[in-house]
Amino acid sequence: MADIIKLLPDHVANQIAAGEVVQRPASVVKELLENAIDAGACTIKLIIKDGGKILIQVVDDGMGMSATDARLSFERHATSKIQKAEDLFNLNTKGFRGEALASIAAIAHVEMQTKPESEELGTHLKIEGSKIIFQEASVTPKGTSMAVKNLFFNIPARRNFLKSNQVELRHITDEFHRVALAHPTIAFHFYNNGSELFNLPSDNYRKRIVNIFGSRTNQKLVPVEEETPIVVIKGFITKPEFAKKSRGEQFFFINNRFIKSPYLHHAVVAAFEGLIKSDSYPGYFLYLEVDPASIDINIHPTKTEIKFDDEHSLYAILRSTVKHSLGQFNVAPALDFEHDPNLQTPYDFKNKSVIQPKVTVNSGFNPFQEVKNTTSAPRNYQKPNTQSWESLYVGLESKMGSNEDSGSISFESDTITGSIFEGEKETTEAVTTTFQIRRKYIVTTIKSGMVVIDQSRAHQRVLYEKFLKNSTVKQAVSQQLLFPLNLSFSKSEISALQEIEDILISIGFIFEKIEGESITVTGVPLLVAESEVGMILDQLISDYQQEVTEESFSHTDILSKTLAKTLAVKTGETLDNASQIALVNDLFACKEAMVSPFNKPVYITITENDIDKKFI
Ligand code: ADP
Numbered sequence: 001m002a003d004i005i006k007l008l009p010d011h012v013a014n015q016i017a018a019g020e021v022v023q024r025p026a027s028v029v030k031e032l033l034e035n036a037i038d039a040g041a042c043t044i045k046l047i048i049k050d051g052g053k054i055l056i057q058v059v060d061d062g063m064g065m066s067a068t069d070a071r072l073s074f075e076r077h078a079t080s081k082i083q084k085a086e087d088l089f090n091l092n093t094k095g096f097r098g099e100a101l102a103s104i105a106a107i108a109h110v111e112m113q114t115k116p117e118s119e120e121l122g123t124h125l126k127i128e129g130s131k132i133i134f135q136e137a138s139v140t141p142k143g144t145s146m147a148v149k150n151l152f153f154n155i156p157a158r159r160n161f162l163k164s165n166q167v168e169l170r171h172i173t174d175e176f177h178r179v180a181l182a183h184p185t186i187a188f189h190f191y192n193n194g195s196e197l198f199n200l201p202s203d204n205y206r207k208r209i210v211n212i213f214g215s216r217t218n219q220k221l222v223p224v225e226e227e228t229p230i231v232v233i234k235g236f237i238t239k240p241e242f243a244k245k246s247r248g249e250q251f252f253f254i255n256n257r258f259i260k261s262p263y264l265h266h267a268v269v270a271a272f273e274g275l276i277k278s279d280s281y282p283g284y285f286l287y288l289e290v291d292p293a294s295i296d297i298n299i300h301p302t303k304t305e306i307k308f309d310d311e312h313s314l315y316a317i318l319r320s321t322v323k324h325s326l327g328q329f330n331v332a333p334a335l336d337f338e339h340d341p342n343l344q345t346p347y348d349f350k351n352k353s354v355i356q357p358k359v360t361v362n363s364g365f366n367p368f369q370e371v372k373n374t375t376s377a378p379r380n381y382q383k384p385n386t387q388s389w390e391s392l393y394v395g396l397e398s399k400m401g402s403n404e405d406s407g408s409i410s411f412e413s414d415t416i417t418g419s420i421f422e423g424e425k426e427t428t429e430a431v432t433t434t435f436q437i438r439r440k441y442i443v444t445t446i447k448s449g450m451v452v453i454d455q456s457r458a459h460q461r462v463l464y465e466k467f468l469k470n471s472t473v474k475q476a477v478s479q480q481l482l483f484p485l486n487l488s489f490s491k492s493e494i495s496a497l498q499e500i501e502d503i504l505i506s507i508g509f510i511f512e513k514i515e516g517e518s519i520t521v522t523g524v525p526l527l528v529a530e531s532e533v534g535m536i537l538d539q540l541i542s543d544y545q546q547e548v549t550e551e552s553f554s555h556t557d558i559l560s561k562t563l564a565k566t567l568a569v570k571t572g573e574t575l576d577n578a579s580q581i582a583l584v585n586d587l588f589a590c591k592e593a594m595v596s597p598f599n600k601p602v603y604i605t606i607t608e609n610d611i612d613k614k615f616i
């Protein structure tokens with residue numbers, strides 16, 4: 001039999017290899033940006049036309065290439081980054097396979113201009129489908145410009161497989177984000193079809209994140225920092241209340257290289273346990289530094305996975321580091337380096353004292369009554385002088401343990417008639433003794449034993465009913481802002497905002513304008529601090545967008561829930577004694593003290609009998 005095995009011509013081999021490296025325009029963007037970074041660039045320009053199908057160009061001011069290197073760089077396995085096998089275990093560069101340029105040149109029209117600083121003249125080189133069209137000396141600035149045109153021009157099947165320009169641009173933008181986040185000290189410019197999408201100056205990590213994701217991101221970030229012999233962790237997580245239902249802003253970088261790691265993702269999510277809903281994801285931007293010898297990135301050229309020597313330790317360290325940061329943030333907001341003094345829990349009795357004088361001039365003043373007033377009903381409830389809001393609760397009472405009493409609950413009253421005191425009509429005194437345990441529960445005694453209250457859910461219930469009531473009596477209580485507040489949103493957020501404008505006004509917001517991509521707020525509901533307005537509106541919009549399709553009480557209901565959730569004290573917050581007492585009394589003045597606005601139990605009772613049983 002005749003010999004039938006032949007060596008593939010280079011251009012065919014290159015085309016096959018190209019399939020591995022280049023799946024879509026975004027893969028080219030990644031390779032070119034990484035080459036520019038490896039070349040030590042300070043400023044990198046990315047120029048895209050039609051989702052990268054027509055043009056992908058990267059211009060850098062890095063070290064450039066000599067005429068010979070310029071030609072060699074398009075050969076397969078041509079690289080300046082490793083010389084011997086051992087180098088593989090000590091990589092400090094992005095690339096090392098010497099495959100990218102050869103692959104790209106095999107399936108596109110490539111034009112390169114490059115010049116090292118030391119040389120007078122640079123090189124201009126054109127290559128199409130692995131064929132050199134020309135190479136000549138040229139006048140060009142220091143650095144390299146690489147233009148990749150007509151991607152997959154010679155593989156129509158692959159070209160047809162590409163998605164719309166918009167989708168391809170999304171992939172490119174994702175890739176751009178990853179590279180730009182990993183290298184904040186490098187300046188980036190990104191142009192799409194002639195208009196500038198990003199202009200990122202050289203900056204620190206925090207500012208780079210904010211420059212990419214918008215100024216509103218700044219207030220969401222909690223710093224993370226830890227140094228151990230195995231790993232150095234730096235970066236940011238987003239505060240639990242900004243957790244999103246959709247995945248999005250989750251970034252791990254190992255030695256400044258973006259990676260995906262479901263395992264490490266799990267470690268972060270585990271640290272957030274109990275602080276966010278199970279169907280939401282925290283955002284994070286975490287930069288891990290490890291010994292390059294302890295990882296293997298040589299799994300696949302396009303994969304972003306990575307193998308670690310000591311995964312388990314890394315997991316444990318990451319989880320506890322994130323937990324620690326969350327703890328610091330929750331427990332001691334004053335330590336948060338960008339803490340805003342306005343961001344305080346509404347249970348601040350320093351503020352309550354302003355309502356005192358009103359009571360002291362009361363001619364029918366009864367000192368005993370007054371003592372009860374200050375402890376049991378310090379919150380400034382609106383008189384439920386219209387009956388309309390009562391209708392909102394129709395049908396809700398049946399969920400309560402006791403119906404007979406519910407009609408007699410009065411927000412004005414300083415007596416406690418909630419179902420918890422059922423059958424103990426003599427217990428009309430307000431609660432006066434409480435304990436907080438684990439900064440999570442408030443415990444108080446009742447005749448039959450004790451009651452354990454989830455502080456966050458209790459406060460949600462109190463605030464929820466308050467907002468619901470405010471909106472339905474059409475007497476929203478607003479506080480005027482000293483200076484109008486300008487906030488910017490995306491176009492889709494603005495249109496959502498316009499849809500719920502009426503409800504927001506009924507809750508107490510006052511808007512001067514809502515148009516284009518910005519709004520002006522001149523008044524906010526009571527209890528809402530000015531510094532929180534952006535964050536709250538954000539939450540309101542996203543909840544409205546998420547839940548608008550779901551069956552729900554009403555839009556007012558959704559928004560009241562969101563406001564309550566956002567403003568309620570959280571697990572982990574220390575409440576002083578007066579605040580605990582006020583909260584408990586407010587709770588049992590609620591229509592439906594037993595369940596949170598999200599249908600979770602607010603408190604449990606433990607009777608003397610239950611306790612006795614434990615002692616048998
Ligand atoms: P790798 O990056 O894996 O080495 P590439 O095919 O991406 O392989 O690049 C081949 C070589 O071309 C690189 O090793 C580098 O020496 C040179 N090179 C590529 N892009 C640039 C650039 N923008 N500036 C300077 N040199 C570059």
Ligand code: MG
Pocket residue numbers: 031034035094095096098100101
């Ligand atoms: Mg490369």
